[in-house]
Amino acid sequence: MRFGSLALQLLPAASVVLAAPTPDTTPDTIQTAVDDIASLADQAFKQAETEAADNEINKRGGENTCSWRNVSVRREWGSLSKTQRKAYTDAVLCLQEKPARTPAEVAPGAKTRFDDYVATHINQTLQIHYTGNFLVWHRYYTWLYERALRDECGYTGYQPYWDWAKSAIIGMHDSPIFDGSDSSMSGDGEFIPDREDIILGQAQGLPPVYLPVGEGGGCVKSGPFKDMVVNLGPAALDLPGGLVDANPEGPLAHNPRCLKRDLSTEVNRRYANATAVLANLIQPTNVYDFQMQMQGVPGSGSIGIHGGPHYSLGGDPGRDVFTSPGDPAFYLHHANIDRIWWIWQMLDPQTRIHSSVAIAGTNTFLNQPPSADTTLEDYVEYGYADGPARQIKDLMSTLGGPFCYIYL
Numbered sequence: 069m070r071f072g073s074l075a076l077q078l079l080p081a082a083s084v085v086l087a088a089p090t091p092d093t094t095p096d097t098i099q100t101a102v103d104d105i106a107s108l109a110d111q112a113f114k115q116a117e118t119e120a121a122d123n124e125i126n127k128r129g130g131e132n133t134c135s136w137r138n139v140s141v142r143r144e145w146g147s148l149s150k151t152q153r154k155a156y157t158d159a160v161l162c163l164q165e166k167p168a169r170t171p172a173e174v175a176p177g178a179k180t181r182f183d184d185y186v187a188t189h190i191n192q193t194l195q196i197h198y199t200g201n202f203l204v205w206h207r208y209y210t211w212l213y214e215r216a217l218r219d220e221c222g223y224t225g226y227q228p229y230w231d232w233a234k235s236a237i238i239g240m241h242d243s244p245i246f247d248g249s250d251s252s253m254s255g256d257g258e259f260i261p262d263r264e265d266i267i268l269g270q271a272q273g274l275p276p277v278y279l280p281v282g283e284g285g286g287c288v289k290s291g292p293f294k295d296m297v298v299n300l301g302p303a304a305l306d307l308p309g310g311l312v313d314a315n316p317e318g319p320l321a322h323n324p325r326c327l328k329r330d331l332s333t334e335v336n337r338r339y340a341n342a343t344a345v346l347a348n349l350i351q352p353t354n355v356y357d358f359q360m361q362m363q364g365v366p367g368s369g370s371i372g373i374h375g376g377p378h379y380s381l382g383g384d385p386g387r388d389v390f391t392s393p394g395d396p397a398f399y400l401h402h403a404n405i406d407r408i409w410w411i412w413q414m415l416d417p418q419t420r421i422h423s424s425v426a427i428a429g430t431n432t433f434l435n436q437p438p439s440a441d442t443t444l445e446d447y448v449e450y451g452y453a454d455g456p457a458r459q460i461k462d463l464m465s466t467l468g469g470p471f472c473y474i475y476l
């Protein structure tokens with residue numbers, strides 16, 4: 069695989085200049101969107117109960133029988149107690165202490181169990197984004213990671229999620245998830261002055277997307293991941309000038325460095341505020357449009373509710389499409405992606421879970437190079453991270469196949 073040319077295809081063509089943040093305008097509109105999302109989530113919750121009952125009656129659950137009585141509940145970070153948040157970050161730190169399963173000749177930079185997941189994501193990046201399996205691949209990936217935290221590191225809770233619509237209102241630095249306290253996912257990086265804005269697409273001759281620099285840029289200063297060592301990547305930070313910062317040894321080589329962040333409420337607010345989340349839940353009528361809106365339709369000027377929060381973390385490896393799971397906040401971001409998909413699925417489960425049109429797209433990044441359509445019979449695989457390959461059809465419902473969870 070050549071990593072030099074891939075960033076050429078990575079980013080949606082768009083021309084967008086960010087407006088200055090305007091926290092004092094239209095709070096009513098935002099509040100209406102927050103309320104509307106809450107009511108859709110509530111509807112999803114009720115539908116999930118019906119789904120769980122149907123699964124039991126029709127023996128549709130596959131290998132496990134997921135029951136409403138023992139369904140796991142994934143919760144928003146801020147709703148957890150400080151003890152629960154600490155238990156989660158302790159388990160992540162534990163995973164970062166366990167030895168990797170990935171053989172050194174496959175990925176010399178994969179040193180820990182945490183890295184096994186990062187290496188798998190790097191390895192498959194061009195087959196799991198802007199593809200038909202994007203949603204389902206990341207659903208099972210996040211679940212495997214949650215299972216590793218539980219089975220290998222004694223974590224007794226479930227995967228928490230990052231509600232971007234909340235941090236867009238409060239501001240990232242004031243959100244319990246990124247406030248830098250001991251009960252956060254660590255906060256911003258050390259402030260590095262005189263940096264240039266990030267311009268996506270420019271090196272590729274596409275109309276640019278401007279992402280203003282945030283308030284950090286350097287090594288994470290406080291919280292549980294202050295001393296974390298990032299072992300893999302980077303592959304495509306896409307700084308001005310293109311791939312200057314990519315590791316010339318390749319993204320799977322050992323490249324120990326600190327975790328860097330450059331938190332940007334502006335980017336979070338622009339692409340993943342409550343209005344944007346609501347729009348993604350109610351506008352798309354088919355899964356192709358749903359996942360494209362999420363990732364940013366090329367040429368639309370938007371990087372979507374998936375891209376926005378990724379870039380709002382900034383830094384290294386948070387904004388590297390390949391190495392992004394190297395920032396532990398990745399899994400809270402993708403839990404929320406999965407939650408938004410779950411809500412959307414539950415609004416019409418017959419079509420969006422139990423039908424052949426519940427997935428759409430092909431097997432390559434924006435169909436480059438052209439590839440076959442993704443089908444429910446296809447498999448998703450996870451390298452040395454965990455477990456055998458699984459058929460997509462077993463992973464469509466959070467209440468079927470290996471899964472038994474909902475979101476609150």
Ligand SMILES: *[C@@H]1O[C@H](CO)[C@@H](O)[C@H](O)[C@H]1NC(C)=O
Pocket residue numbers: 132133134135138
């Ligand atoms: C949940 O309940 C079902 C039905 O009672 C049972 O078959 C299944 O093993 C339970 N699962 C767990 C994880 O406890």
Ligand SMILES: *[C@@H]1O[C@H](CO)[C@@H](O)[C@H](O)[C@H]1NC(C)=O
Pocket residue numbers: 089090337338339340341342343344
């Ligand atoms: C909120 O999101 C919408 C839709 O993405 C966007 O058009 C709007 O500019 C965002 N609001 C702010 C204050 O950035």
Ligand SMILES: *[C@@H]1O[C@H](CO)[C@@H](O)[C@H](O)[C@H]1NC(C)=O
Pocket residue numbers: 170174175187188191320450451452
């Ligand atoms: C990358 O994928 C290939 C093909 O499936 C596999 O042989 C290889 O072991 C994978 N490498 C990693 C790091 O997972």
Ligand SMILES: [Cu+2]
Pocket residue numbers: 189196197206
């Ligand atoms: Cu990904």
